Amino acid sequence: MTDDERLAWLRLARTEQVGPVAFENLLGRFGSARAAMDALPDLVQKAGRSGPLRIPTPDDARRELAAGDRMGARLLCAGEPAFPQLLAAVDPPPPLIWVLGDIGVASRPTVAIVGARIASAGGQKFARGLAAQLGEAGVTVISGLARGIDGAAHLGALPTGTIAVLGGGLDDIYPPEHSDLHRQIAERGAIVSESPPGYRAQARDFPRRNRLISGLSLAVVVVEAELRSGSLITARLANEQGREVLAVPGSPLDPRAKGTNDLIRQGAQMCESVDDVLTAIRDMTLRERDPPQWKGAAASDREIDALRERLADLLSPTSVSRDELVRATGAPVPVVLAALTELALAGRAELLPGGMVTQG
Numbered sequence: 001m002t003d004d005e006r007l008a009w010l011r012l013a014r015t016e017q018v019g020p021v022a023f024e025n026l027l028g029r030f031g032s033a034r035a036a037m038d039a040l041p042d043l044v045q046k047a048g049r050s051g052p053l054r055i056p057t058p059d060d061a062r063r064e065l066a067a068g069d070r071m072g073a074r075l076l077c078a079g080e081p082a083f084p085q086l087l088a089a090v091d092p093p094p095p096l097i098w099v100l101g102d103i104g105v106a107s108r109p110t111v112a113i114v115g116a117r118i119a120s121a122g123g124q125k126f127a128r129g130l131a132a133q134l135g136e137a138g139v140t141v142i143s144g145l146a147r148g149i150d151g152a153a154h155l156g157a158l159p160t161g162t163i164a165v166l167g168g169g170l171d172d173i174y175p176p177e178h179s180d181l182h183r184q185i186a187e188r189g190a191i192v193s194e195s196p197p198g199y200r201a202q203a204r205d206f207p208r209r210n211r212l213i214s215g216l217s218l219a220v221v222v223v224e225a226e227l228r229s230g231s232l233i234t235a236r237l238a239n240e241q242g243r244e245v246l247a248v249p250g251s252p253l254d255p256r257a258k259g260t261n262d263l264i265r266q267g268a269q270m271c272e273s274v275d276d277v278l279t280a281i282r283d284m285t286l287r288e289r290d291p292p293q294w295k296g297a298a299a300s301d302r303e304i305d306a307l308r309e310r311l312a313d314l315l316s317p318t319s320v321s322r323d324e325l326v327r328a329t330g331a332p333v334p335v336v337l338a339a340l341t342e343l344a345l346a347g348r349a350e351l352l353p354g355g356m357v358t359q360g
Contacts (some may be wrong), residue, residue, distance in 0.1 A: 001077060008033040009077050010061045013095040014196070015040065016054040017344055021351035024092040025341040029299070029334075040345070047308060047346035067197040073100045073170050086110065090215040090241055092353065094194050097212070100170045101190035105140045105161040109281055112142040112213045112238075114231040115149025115223035116256045123224040123256065124152040126248060130221065131156030133274035139281075140189070142216050144209060145182065147175050149223045149231075154181055161189040163216065167209040168201030169193055192216070210234040211353070218281045219244035221271050225259030232259050235268070240354050244280045246271035299334040307331050308339045312348055315359040322355045 001009070012018060012026065012033045026036040037055070044053050056064075068075055076083045078093045084106040087093055111134055113127050131141045131153040141157035143150040145164040154162050164185045166172055170193050173182045185191060194208060195201070201209075210233050214220050220238040222245070225231040235245045245268040250257025264270055269280055307329060314320075314328055326336050340357060343349035348360045 001080065005032060005034055006075075006077065007058055007061050007065075008037050010064065010075070010096065011056045011058065012037055014056045014061070014064075017347060019344075019351060020092040020094055021353065022341050022344050023095045025337050025351075029338055029341070043342050044345045046305065047342040048348065049346035053345065064196045068098055068170075071100060071170060071197055073098050073197065074103075075099075076103070084216055086218065087212070087215045090211070090353075091355075093215070094212065096194070098170050098193050098195070098197065099190055101186040101188075102161070103163075103190045103192070105163060105189050106216060108138055108140045110140045110142055110163070110217045111277055111281065112217040112220040112234065113149065113153035113223060114143055114213065114220060114234050115225055116229065116231070117146050117148040117150075118256075119148035119152070119224050120254070120256060123149060123248075123250075127152040127223045128156035130223075130271075130274055130277070131162070132159075134277060135160030135162070137274065137278060139278075142213055144213055145174075145178055145185075147178075151178060151181065153223075154185060158184055158188060163190045163192055165209055165212045165216065166191060166193040166201065167195065167205035169195045169197045169199040171197055172200050174201065206230055207233055211237050214238035214241055214243055217243060218284050219246060219277060221246045221248070221277060222260050222263060222268075223248045224250065224254075224256040225263075226255050227258050227262065229259050232263070235263055244269065244284065246277060246280055248272070299332070299338040303331070303335045304338045304342065307335055308342060311336065311339050312343055315343075315349055315357060317359050319352060319356040319358045322357055325357065 013023060030036040030039055075096060075098055077096045078088055113131055127149045134141055135157040140161055141153055142163045143153040162185055170191050173179050210230060214234050214237040220235055222231050222235055238245050247260040247263035247268045248271050249264060250260055326333055340349055344351045350358045350360050
């Protein structure tokens, strides 16, 4: 990747309304981030957006790269050799990640351990011991650096290398008492984030962080979780990504066991020891995804213009699959994807991972 294309890749990834799905579609349609950037103003105007998109300038992108350099961090774009293979297999992968430390630890088998922030002493002991045993077995443990189960898992795996995935930038350390743990993880493993350096995480960023945690992992182990928990979101994402989900059973009297017990009722594997995890991942293989590309002939502007408003009329607040929209319109897949991407850029559609679409 040339420096010019790398800069365009970063600018496109940071452009308003461009999420992983739109990014992949634009890259597939135009062949490069630079060509997609050149086409954006015309695309959003045709799709009916009232004002211009917020597009980072080249200087904005250079400032982000310089901030990462000052931290000793590295920007990895999807498709580059060092980009973690498991994450590249996610549909769609994040366009880019920032890494502080040695992302090489992701080349070993990887397992996420997640759970309650307000965790029991027993739950933290189990997570710490499980992480240590997995590390000794050559497995890299991944978690989110939060209080409770996350912190215990990182501590257990610290001697063998662990990966912390953050919702904010690489320097957004929360909780503050994990600042030393953050430093040690960067020295012995890696800190990973989709967000730019200096960015402070907000609530909307944590589902995206959870998607990275599961995407980097062959399996996700949930140690403790209430019925409404971010850890259960991570487990759901793991299922959608074709990863294994394991849950540690607990007392029915403890609210922190309700989520894990429910996962087991729904078909998650029970985790009582490290052997359960090692058995679950032993035969797992994930097919590497091909680079983004159109299926069939390229879409013409005339075809896209003719379909765009028809697709907009078919959308509603209830999500629908892109395949269903293809069936409903009878239009070729490339034309539907291109028109949906333009509607998303105009804020009139939302493209969701897993091939779903809602009204914007």
